[in-house]
Amino acid sequence: MKFDVIIIGSGLAGLTAGIRLAEAGKSCAIISNGQSALHFSSGSLDLLTHLPDGTSVTHPKKALATLAELAPKHPYSRMGEIQVSTLIEQAQALLASTNGLEYQGSGDENHYRITPVGHSRMSWMSPKRVPIHGIDKALPWKKLAVVGIEGFLDFQPQFASNTLNEQGVEAIPYHIHLPLLDRLRDNPSEFRAVNIARYLDKPENTQALADELKKHVDDSVEAIILPACIGLDAEEPVTLLQQLVGKAICLLPTLPPSLLGIRLHQALKLRFQKAGGLIMPGDRAEEVDLVGNTVTGVHTRNHTDIPIRSEHVVLATGSFFNNGLIAEFDRVYEPLMELDLLEVLPRNEWTQENVFAKQPYMRFGVNTDSQLRPMKYGEVLDNVYAVGAVLGGFDPLNEGCGAGVSMISALYAAQQILQHHKSEQTTSAVVEAAQ
Numbered sequence: 001m002k003f004d005v006i007i008i009g010s011g012l013a014g015l016t017a018g019i020r021l022a023e024a025g026k027s028c029a030i031i032s033n034g035q036s037a038l039h040f041s042s043g044s045l046d047l048l049t050h051l052p053d054g055t056s057v058t059h060p061k062k063a064l065a066t067l068a069e070l071a072p073k074h075p076y077s078r079m080g081e082i083q084v085s086t087l088i089e090q091a092q093a094l095l096a097s098t099n100g101l102e103y104q105g106s107g108d109e110n111h112y113r114i115t116p117v118g119h120s121r122m123s124w125m126s127p128k129r130v131p132i133h134g135i136d137k138a139l140p141w142k143k144l145a146v147v148g149i150e151g152f153l154d155f156q157p158q159f160a161s162n163t164l165n166e167q168g169v170e171a172i173p174y175h176i177h178l179p180l181l182d183r184l185r186d187n188p189s190e191f192r193a194v195n196i197a198r199y200l201d202k203p204e205n206t207q208a209l210a211d212e213l214k215k216h217v218d219d220s221v222e223a224i225i226l227p228a229c230i231g232l233d234a235e236e237p238v239t240l241l242q243q244l245v246g247k248a249i250c251l252l253p254t255l256p257p258s259l260l261g262i263r264l265h266q267a268l269k270l271r272f273q274k275a276g277g278l279i280m281p282g283d284r285a286e287e288v289d290l291v292g293n294t295v296t297g298v299h300t301r302n303h304t305d306i307p308i309r310s311e312h313v314v315l316a317t318g319s320f321f322n323n324g325l326i327a328e329f330d331r332v333y334e335p336l337m338e339l340d341l342l343e344v345l346p347r348n349e350w351t352q353e354n355v356f357a358k359q360p361y362m363r364f365g366v367n368t369d370s371q372l373r374p375m376k377y378g379e380v381l382d383n384v385y386a387v388g389a390v391l392g393g394f395d396p397l398n399e400g401c402g403a404g405v406s407m408i409s410a411l412y413a414a415q416q417i418l419q420h421h422k423s424e425q426t427t428s429a430v431v432e433a434a435q
Contacts, residue, residue, distance in 0.1 A: 013388025043260025049400025118163025365392025
């Protein structure tokens, strides 16, 4: 098999790169090993919430210049302020034009989203149904109902309502019993958000949920907050519920697997496939053929003898969670190509004793040039691009930039590949004209 681009990894970075390239006419294959990390995410996306020195960031685009001074090896700094600002707009446009997704937010100014325990957490883009408020603004409602489902342990309305009350919002906790879920409730391991949504998304069951809410929730309540257990594949069941109840319906993510994260992954995956992209599920890249500084083929678990060939390779394998980086007792390494890491510290400096402190290992990752081409033994690999969490030089947790780095670096790498193809076509045209 031969493609223009092979993408290794089907998370946010891999799918973003794949969509951009496939819709530009390139033949792309994504090698997907296991479940995407998006299934474990809240569905909200962060861009930059804090600088490395701990300074809070309310306006991400305006903070890029300062970030470059403090962290010149941060992926945003490598790509440059102008490029990143442009790609932020492209990322927002990509989300806005993807069927099944409705997001709110802007790279010009962060917003606060309400977490499952009622705290306000800074974010860049959030699903439309997640309750948010501006940096210096309050929630648009004065009185809320926070509703849990009896027996569903992944969401506790009392915690969320207590926290909201402390912030000056009148939030009333409720638990409702839905007999239609009794079959699931009898098996706690099956009583999860995704399985509940498969029941509640049926119109007759959405009506039953609406009837239960109207029976228990106070009429003076302006909005109802539910765990994200409805609207697995589309927005329509939530819209129907809102119409039936006559009040704003908001959703909060639950413990994994997260419906909002799954919905984001499914929508992006479908868009990539509709553009002609191929996904190879349950496969794993295990080895590459390297000639000089060029990767000529990728061997996978299911294609051991015959390599998959392409002109370019995008490495979107993630960090430790997805085995894009491996930690052994005395070393950290990138397992597929043994690429150079940006930062290598002695074993006793990987972590800090205080678990709430910044952990140095979070910044570990692959070293690249300004085009995000990774290095091996100090030399750049000509046709490989590293994107997303496998990159080094940033702390996705403390800097609040994980999703942003994934989308922006993926779009940047795709741009480099498309420019390379355009340059080759121009050169070929010149040669042909000369002949």
